[in-house]
Amino acid sequence: MNVLQINNLNKSFQNKQVLKDISFTIKPNRIVGLLGKNGCGKTTILKIVNDLLTKDSGSVLVMGNPISVETKKLISYLPERSYLDSDSKVIEVIKFFETFYSDFNKDKARKLLKELGLDENARLAKMSKGMKEKVGLVLVMSRSAKLYVLDEPLGGVDPATRDVVLKTILSNFDDGASMLITTHIISDVESILDDVIFINDGKIILQGEAETLREEHGASIDEIFRRLLK
Amino acid sequence: MILNLYKHDYKKMSKILNYMYVITLAFALVTRIVSIWENVKLIFIIKQVLAGFTIAGAVNIIVNTFVHILKNVITSFYKDESYLTHTLPVSKTQLLVSKYLSAITLVVVSVLVCFISLVTVYYSPETITMLKTLISATLLEFNMSVEAFIVMVVLLLLFQTLALTTLSFVAIIKGYSYNEKRILFGLIWFFVIYIVSGIVMLIVSAIILALQGNAHELLSETISQQTFKTIVIVATVCYALYSVVYFFTANKLFNKGVNVD
Numbered sequence: 001m002n003v004l005q006i007n008n009l010n011k012s013f014q015n016k017q018v019l020k021d022i023s024f025t026i027k028p029n030r031i032v033g034l035l036g037k038n039g040c041g042k043t044t045i046l047k048i049v050n051d052l053l054t055k056d057s058g059s060v061l062v063m064g065n066p067i068s069v070e071t072k073k074l075i076s077y078l079p080e081r082s083y084l085d086s087d088s089k090v091i092e093v094i095k096f097f098e099t100f101y102s103d104f105n106k107d108k109a110r111k112l113l114k115e116l117g118l119d120e121n122a123r124l125a126k127m128s129k130g131m132k133e134k135v136g137l138v139l140v141m142s143r144s145a146k147l148y149v150l151d152e153p154l155g156g157v158d159p160a161t162r163d164v165v166l167k168t169i170l171s172n173f174d175d176g177a178s179m180l181i182t183t184h185i186i187s188d189v190e191s192i193l194d195d196v197i198f199i200n201d202g203k204i205i206l207q208g209e210a211e212t213l214r215e216e217h218g219a220s221i222d223e224i225f226r227r228l229l230k
Numbered sequence: 231m232i233l234n235l236y237k238h239d240y241k242k243m244s245k246i247l248n249y250m251y252v253i254t255l256a257f258a259l260v261t262r263i264v265s266i267w268e269n270v271k272l273i274f275i276i277k278q279v280l281a282g283f284t285i286a287g288a289v290n291i292i293v294n295t296f297v298h299i300l301k302n303v304i305t306s307f308y309k310d311e312s313y314l315t316h317t318l319p320v321s322k323t324q325l326l327v328s329k330y331l332s333a334i335t336l337v338v339v340s341v342l343v344c345f346i347s348l349v350t351v352y353y354s355p356e357t358i359t360m361l362k363t364l365i366s367a368t369l370l371e372f373n374m375s376v377e378a379f380i381v382m383v384v385l386l387l388l389f390q391t392l393a394l395t396t397l398s399f400v401a402i403i404k405g406y407s408y409n410e411k412r413i414l415f416g417l418i419w420f421f422v423i424y425i426v427s428g429i430v431m432l433i434v435s436a437i438i439l440a441l442q443g444n445a446h447e448l449l450s451e452t453i454s455q456q457t458f459k460t461i462v463i464v465a466t467v468c469y470a471l472y473s474v475v476y477f478f479t480a481n482k483l484f485n486k487g488v489n490v491d
Binding site (some may be wrong): 013014033049054069072073075077079081084085087096097099100101 | 320486
């Protein structure tokens with residue numbers, strides 16, 4: 001069964017169509033990169049998958065289920081923006097996740113916090129943007145989800161720390177689970193991607209297995225991206 | 231799950247208000263203590279100032295209660311925090327019920343704190359007697375006991391508060407269904423529904439009074455006991471019904487899905 005199946009998805013804001021007939025599937029155990037320039041519709045797709053936006057038409061199925069409470073149990077989502085209550089301490093947010101997500105592993109979260117050098121008693125308000133993003137990543141990766149959806153996980157992280165973040169992502173998602181990751185910094189994530197979907201102006205312009213695309217185009221994914229969106 | 235949501239929502243809504251409760255109650259208590267020596271002129275002036283602070287605190291609590299409820303609903307459902315709210319494995323109805331219950335609890339706690347503060351400052355057997363005499367004199371024509379009057383007014387205020395709270399939820403959800411000027415649209419929806427509901431209540435009252443043969447009293451300066459009771463009962467029942475209707479409307483609109491920023 002496909003982990004995620006999107007068929008003919010359309011979305012407009014006022015008179016502007018931001019998603020045009022988007023269709024793709026994610027199979028189990030795959031890391032899929034949703035790649036495109038800023039404002040091309042990547043985040044809109046993720047927001048629809050996570051019930052943060054309504055779709056105009058088309059279908060979105062997660063493990064065969066339409067978007068509902070059931071799909072929320074299956075998806076672990078890291079939004080681009082900081083969404084945690086900044087007045088809270090890290091440990092309080094961990095307790096919150098433990099309360100609401102039955103698949104949340106508190107011990108794993110504490111271990112990851114240590115590995116990333118984060119203090120669980122620190123208040124989020126006192127943390128930098130990069131540190132908050134790491135906390136968000138820890139929370140998301142401490143769940144045993146079927147689909148991890150990461151929106152620009154490297155956006156606020158300095159280049160020196162990106163490898164650590166990528167290692168955390170790779171070494172902490174469950175067997176059989178899949179990941180949908182959006183970014184416009186392709187060179188950093190290229191090595192971990194199994195499949196790629198290029199999106200421009202709300203339309204999919206190219207998709208396929210990363211290795212096949214590299215062979216067909218005789219170039220890296222980053223290079224293909226630059227050529228397509230020149 | 232709903233209990234956990236409720237605890238979380240109430241904690242968030244009451245965070246700042248808890249400080250206001252403590253400050254207002256502290257002023258009330260100090261006012262009471264100071265009033266022991268109020269025969270001294272200077273102490274009397276200090277007592278009056280402190281009583282003023284207590285009243286200001288109570289007003290502040292009531293205003294801030296509604297501000298915090300509305301702020302919490304908007305930030306939790308439509309701002310950054312919504313990315314967490316709407317991805318929790320709970321239904322939209324559960325989210326709404328939790329917000330509604332925590333809002334009601336907060337209103338009740340705030341009203342109680344204000345009541346306790348004011349009683350602390352002003353309670354004395356003489357004050358109670360004076361209030362009773364005042365109300366009894368007003369109710370003389372209506373042939374109604376003070377207790378019955380208080381129960382009627384409390385019920386009316388309770389259902390009116392419930393109706394206004396649920397109406398705010400409807401207005402916010404409706405306002406945020408637009409792509410821009412969401413607060414403005416929310417306010418417009420609030421006033422439109424409020425005015426229409428008021429007109430419906432007036433029509434129902436007029437029909438019932440007409441059936442009782444008292445419709446002319448709606449335009450006169452004095453009203454009979456029966457008309458007074460009819461108006462209060464119709465208003466209370468209408469507000470109770472509106473609370474239910476508004477809640478189901480909010481739930482239906484919310485379950486259609488959200489479009490967060």
